[in-house]
Amino acid sequence: MSLVVYTAAFLLVVAAMLLRRSRRTPRTPLTVPTRATALLGAVCFTCAAPATLAAVNRATGIPNVGAPITYSSISAFSCSLIILLIHWRGGPQDRIRRMVQWSIAVYGALIIAICVLFALADARAERLTDLDTYYANTPYMREMIVLYLVGHLASTIVLSVVCLRWARDEVTGLLRIGLRLILAGLLLDVVGFELAKSTAVVARWCGYDLDVLSTTVAPPAASLGALIYSAGFVLPRLASAAAERQNLINYRALRPLWSALRDLTTTPKAEPQWWQLWWQLPSSRLYLLEANIHDALLQLSAQFDQHVGRTAYAAAVRRGATEEVARINSEKAMIIDGILRASGQTDGLPDPPDNFRITLDLVDLANAVNRVRASPPDRVQA
Structure with a gap:
């Protein structure tokens, strides 16, 4: 499983590098949110790899400390997707700033709650692949697991609703392709990751063992879904960057004409x-x-x-x-x-x-x- 998530992390880093702004190209409002989302996605998948979890646990000497780190990175990634969509849709700067601040406040509180719940829980047995189901009935760990799943599900619902409303408008080209990729990735994330994880956790609550959904189905589905909807966000950004670069070329081409007329x-x-x-x-x-x-x-x-x-x-x-x-x-x-x-x-x-x-x-x-x-x-x- 480590290979799967490391591959997803590597591809997201490549996407962030492709979006690197040239020194001669002015920064656009989408530059930072897009690259930050890709990099946070890479961090998220790197932290979720069993090999990374084991290394973090050994380095800190705290069993399962990699779990709240992973859940916090997932929450930060979810927040970055919402912020990216806010910037992507545009609008008055005051409204954008207000919505971004609310998103950061909500998911910041969620991350603090995850860390506090882990500190209160008794999770001494190290679990690298099945922590969600193994501790599904453990006080505080149970609440922490539910909290990160709900936080991630909330971001996917918000993104899906906004994209569906936007898709009804007359959009063409890479923007339309990007919206379809986002919706496809979110659908895969909801079905393959959220539904699989939640079903496995609820099964443990009911006394059944469906851990295979959490350990085998969810990780590759989450990786593939994240790559698909990240590509959906990146495509319009590339088109915007290409358009601005062409505008810069035209601007430089017109400067001598203006010098002749001025x-x-x-x-x-x-x-x-x-x-x-x-x-x-x-x-x-x-x-x-x-x-x-x-x-x-x-x-x-x-x-x-x-x-x-x-x-x-x-x-x-x-x-x-x-x-x-x-x-x-x-x-x-x-x-x-x-x-x-x-x-x-x-x-x-x-x-x-x-x-x-x-x-x-x-x-x-x-x-x-x-x-x-x-x-x-x-x-x-x-």
Whole structure:
């Protein structure tokens, strides 16, 4: 059994390492809860391994002291799952903070109660695989076992209810897959671990021996269930990290374009400084930068020349481009020509369009502007 739980612990550590944040990637609200959940899951399974229990008992000289440590780690893991779901769903920061504090308070009290009950109990006979059933009728040990099972069951019920309600909403992609994995893992946890453990304990209360459910069925079911619903939490986090990384790439790609426009216009009046932006997510930085660029381009539209746009459009059509591609080339040529004219690199009076609307991709425009600034032509055409 030790091999099974050690394998689960190892996979959870790998998941935590995969979620490691790059130094260049700002921390998101989900970074810490996701990694903490994976690491707590690894600690939980490591503590539950019979080999670990035996080593802890020998090191401390206290028989079965590994049991409250394991039950406490299970409770902490259950709490971390609820906290992760709270952050995952999002909402007002005050509400998130309040719910997280309540979760920590409830499970913190549960962990204290587990430790106190163990200290009051008489559990001198070391049991590494069947402690739950062996001490099912022992005062204080009985209450401790019931308490950790109820605490874990409560977290699975809360998670299941919230995920089912959320699944009714229109969710797609990795988020939908993640929800399904969470529900599948929770179902396996309830049936394979909670039901098996509880049935074995209740059987002892009634004078029957169904210890095989607790010692043989529950451990692998708990390991597999935890891996499945942990994967469900990790998948959307990976998608979020990938999206933020792409936002950061786009933000950096647009910085040179903003540098080219900033000195040519008077909009915006006050650009946020780096110390006002460093803590924000790349998506927030990108949104603000795109808004500044759009404002600057609209103000610069008086320098645009319709003739340049028509020439670029005709050239693109002659090359066999579609109407959409030709229109984008026309818009791009007018903008680049307007930037060069405003900076004094081209001559002539502009003939601005009556109504100008920005529709092209700003990153594509930034790349084109960079190429032109590297070797500016006398006149931008196609």
